[in-house]
Amino acid sequence: MQLTSVLSRMPFFSGLSEEQLADLAAIAVKKDVNRGQIIFYESAPAEGFYIVLSGRVKIYKTGPDGREAIIHLYGSGETFGEVAVFQNSSFPAHSEAVEKSTLAFFPRKGLLDCIAKDPALALAMLGAMSKKLRMFTKQVEALTLHEAPQRLASYLLYTSEEKDGALTFKLDVSKGLLAGMLGTARETLSRTLSKMADRGLVSVEGRQITIEDIAALEDLAEGEIVL
Incomplete structure (x- = not known):
């Protein structure tokens, strides 16, 4: 299945034209990862963000005692790592495949080039990230209260x-x-x-x-x- 078709069905890229989707698909790098394979470590430079094409990925942190706290699980069609990319910072947690997965990696430089060419792309992504922030806020509330x-x-x-x-x-x-x-x-x-x-x-x-x-x-x- 063509990546442009996958992107067109994702809320993260809703409203984008075929040309915009094609520009994004052109910078993507497909990555196959095995179960248990680390995708990125906490504090590693955020050089791009990911979309899960198939499989499942967990985002987690570990405490001083080694205990693992899973922040979120991402499945097919979901994105992760994009906030750190926009902040030009490091990843705030670890990421690992919990089953054999296929990912699409979007490098930060290529993404910023696409945004410079068409600012509407940034607006679409910021809207999606706002929804994700609200979801995480509810999750933190549930875990603490x-x-x-x-x-x-x-x-x-x-x-x-x-x-x-x-x-x-x-x-x-x-x-x-x-x-x-x-x-x-x-x-x-x-x-x-x-x-x-x-x-x-x-x-x-x-x-x-x-x-x-x-x-x-x-x-x-x-x-x-x-x-």
Whole structure:
């Protein structure tokens, strides 16, 4: 599939003409990475940004004790690393492929040349980055103000919404990765799921989750009930 076709379907580049998309595709470098391969390290110079064409990538930080906190997971069609590029700074976290993936890398110099040629490109990207900033703000709020059961309930409700309201769905990530995303230990995540199941909020079979009582799950997410 041509990269211009992929870019045209992405909100990050919405509203751009075929010529603009072609200019962006011309500077892109395709990269195949294996599971567990580091894409960039924290504090490395931000020499460009990435789009996930297939697979999945995690952005994470490690604490002094070596514990890993996953900031976000990016899948097909999503971008990452673009904010640091515009700041002409270093990457604020590590990036690693969690499964075999194909990426498109857009070097900073080529990107700035495209923007100089057509400033509308910058406006489109800034709008998309503003949406991403709001998303991260909500994520930080959830991690700092809410307990693990509230965070997990919110994640399950969000996943259901993303899957067109399906009450039965398969988790797209392993429980280990999900624990990292929610800022908790895997054991705590497992205990929380068990408590939810005991209370009749959900049923769990491996990675498959069925929401049995969506009203109660919403109350848990809002902190109106506790496990």
